[in-house]
Amino acid sequence: MLEILQNNWLLFLVGQYPHGPIGGLVMTLFMAALSLALCFPFAIGLALARLSPYRWLRLPATAIVHTVRGLPLIMFIFWTYFFSPLIIGRAVGGVETLVIALVVYEAAYLSEIIRAGIEGLPRGQTEAATSLGLRYWPTTIKVVLPQALHNMLPSMVSQFVSTIKETSLGYVISAHELTFAAAQVNNVLLTQPFEVYGILALTYFALCFALTSLARLIERRISAGRGGAPGIVVAA
Amino acid sequence: MIRFENVDKWFGTLQVLAGISGEVRRGEVKVLVGPSGSGKSTLIRTVTRLETIQGGRVLVDDADIASRSVDINRLRQRVGFVFQAYNLFPHLSALGNITLGLTKLRGLSKAAARERAMEELARVGLTEKADEMPGLLSGGQKQRVAIARSLAMDPQVMLFDEPTSALDPEMVGEVLAAMKRLAAGGMTMICVTHEIGFAREVADEIWFMEAGRLIERGSPAELASSQAGSRLGAFLRKVGPG
Numbered sequence: 001m002l003e004i005l006q007n008n009w010l011l012f013l014v015g016q017y018p019h020g021p022i023g024g025l026v027m028t029l030f031m032a033a034l035s036l037a038l039c040f041p042f043a044i045g046l047a048l049a050r051l052s053p054y055r056w057l058r059l060p061a062t063a064i065v066h067t068v069r070g071l072p073l074i075m076f077i078f079w080t081y082f083f084s085p086l087i088i089g090r091a092v093g094g095v096e097t098l099v100i101a102l103v104v105y106e107a108a109y110l111s112e113i114i115r116a117g118i119e120g121l122p123r124g125q126t127e128a129a130t131s132l133g134l135r136y137w138p139t140t141i142k143v144v145l146p147q148a149l150h151n152m153l154p155s156m157v158s159q160f161v162s163t164i165k166e167t168s169l170g171y172v173i174s175a176h177e178l179t180f181a182a183a184q185v186n187n188v189l190l191t192q193p194f195e196v197y198g199i200l201a202l203t204y205f206a207l208c209f210a211l212t213s214l215a216r217l218i219e220r221r222i223s224a225g226r227g228g229a230p231g232i233v234v235a236a
Numbered sequence: 237m238i239r240f241e242n243v244d245k246w247f248g249t250l251q252v253l254a255g256i257s258g259e260v261r262r263g264e265v266k267v268l269v270g271p272s273g274s275g276k277s278t279l280i281r282t283v284t285r286l287e288t289i290q291g292g293r294v295l296v297d298d299a300d301i302a303s304r305s306v307d308i309n310r311l312r313q314r315v316g317f318v319f320q321a322y323n324l325f326p327h328l329s330a331l332g333n334i335t336l337g338l339t340k341l342r343g344l345s346k347a348a349a350r351e352r353a354m355e356e357l358a359r360v361g362l363t364e365k366a367d368e369m370p371g372l373l374s375g376g377q378k379q380r381v382a383i384a385r386s387l388a389m390d391p392q393v394m395l396f397d398e399p400t401s402a403l404d405p406e407m408v409g410e411v412l413a414a415m416k417r418l419a420a421g422g423m424t425m426i427c428v429t430h431e432i433g434f435a436r437e438v439a440d441e442i443w444f445m446e447a448g449r450l451i452e453r454g455s456p457a458e459l460a461s462s463q464a465g466s467r468l469g470a471f472l473r474k475v476g477p478g
């Protein structure tokens with residue numbers, strides 16, 4: 001196992017780069033981070049729409065979230081893969097396909113996290129802002145979202161962990177990421193699938209475990225902060 | 237300044253306010269007392285439409301606050317509200333809590349807002365806590381910052397919903413002192429409070445509510461002398477000497 005790692009660590013880390021497209025762990029992290037970042041505005045929009053007093057905003061947003069959450073991610077990957085060339089008139093690479101599918105998919109999940117964060121705030125917060133005379137948007141941007149997002153930081157790290165694992169589905173559309181790199185190594189070695197995929201599993205585990213621990217650490221900090229220490233403000 | 241005309245309020249099938257009428261004139265201080273659940277909070281919350289009403293009218297400066305021509309957010313700037321739970325914004329410093337409305341609503345520059353906020357903090361004796369986060373302030377300090385936050389908007393009326401009920405006894409005095417100064421300065425106020433000493437000292441009139449009705453009202457002196465056997469008298473004895 002160690003020997004396989006010694007001979008192929010660069011491939012695991014960055015794929016065929018610099019001789020081919022960048023891939024491996026770096027691309028996995030990049031895609032997970034990019035899709036989460038890109039889905040953020042959509043997730044906030046969906047969360048606010050679901051909490052809106054207006055039915056015409058609430059109902060479509062609710063429908064979108066339920067639909068997306070009721071379908072497996074691989075459906076979105078296939079749809080993006082087969083339909084986006086028809087729409088934009090050219091072939092779309094694996095990485096773009098995966099990021100687009102992930103943005104749609106993660107937006108639905110992240111919106112639920114944000115919605116929970118907003119609903120978890122004491123009602124007095126919006127009441128105090130309202131009583132000053134602040135309208136909906138200043139209240140949302142200056143009072144509600146900073147607190148909701150800060151409180152939801154651990155959940156968002158967990159969501160990042162899920163996203164990292166979900167990027168492995170990029171394998172089916174040849175997005176150059178970590179699982180794809182492992183498969184390439186396996187194709188070269190042919191006889192050691194157990195070791196190769198063992199390395200793959202350990203890599204995912206180490207990464208996700210570290211991030212999950214970080215989430216727990218943040219969580220403890222936040223609850224300590226509620227007990228008296230100043231809150232750390234996380235900007236949207 | 238504020239007039240309630242036959243105000244009815246329902247939460248579903250529960251009637252919480254039943255035909256409340258009363259007037260608060262400019263510069264007057266009304267103290268609202270009554271048992272828990274009698275509708276005191278709900279009544280003052282109707283003034284800035286934190287609660288909508290189902291019957292009657294609430295007028296501020298002779299304008300029906302439910303009417304379309306009233307800009308409710310403008311009105312809210314003119315009517316300060318202080319909550320039992322302070323409701324400071326925990327992610328902003330004491331100063332930040334006060335400057336938020338000034339920059340967003342009054343269009344003040346950061347520097348001007350800061351200066352104005354420091355004035356208000358000085359009025360409640362908390363200039364040295366300007367940059368402190370609310371989590372590090374005592375209950376009494378939080379409530380004084382909350383009062384400063386309301387006052388910074390230059391309100392013409394202040395509504396207080398049991399501002400000292402969540403406080404440790406040793407901090408009640410500092411908040412009441414701030415309120416007394418405000419009353420002495422001529423502020424129009426409606427205060428829900430069980431601080432009978434405060435009521436005796438500053439109230440022009442005490443309103444006693446029970447089960448959604450305003451059942452007795454009078455100046456502290458009138459109530460003390462003439463109504464020792466009344467419901468209010470019994471209630472005041474129960475909540476203790478002030």
Ligand SMILES: Nc1ncnc2c1ncn2[C@@H]1O[C@H](COP(=O)(O)OP(=O)(O)OP(=O)(O)O)[C@@H](O)[C@H]1O
Pocket residue numbers: 247252270271272273274275276277278279
């Ligand atoms: N949002 C709400 N939904 C349903 N019922 C409510 C709501 N808010 C208040 N009530 C009910 O309305 C009644 C009056 O409540 P309110 O808070 O005005 O009483 P209060 O006199 O301020 O009491 P307290 O002294 O306990 O603060 C109570 O029976 C309460 O349970």
Ligand SMILES: [Mg+2]
Pocket residue numbers: 276277278397398
């Ligand atoms: Mg109350």
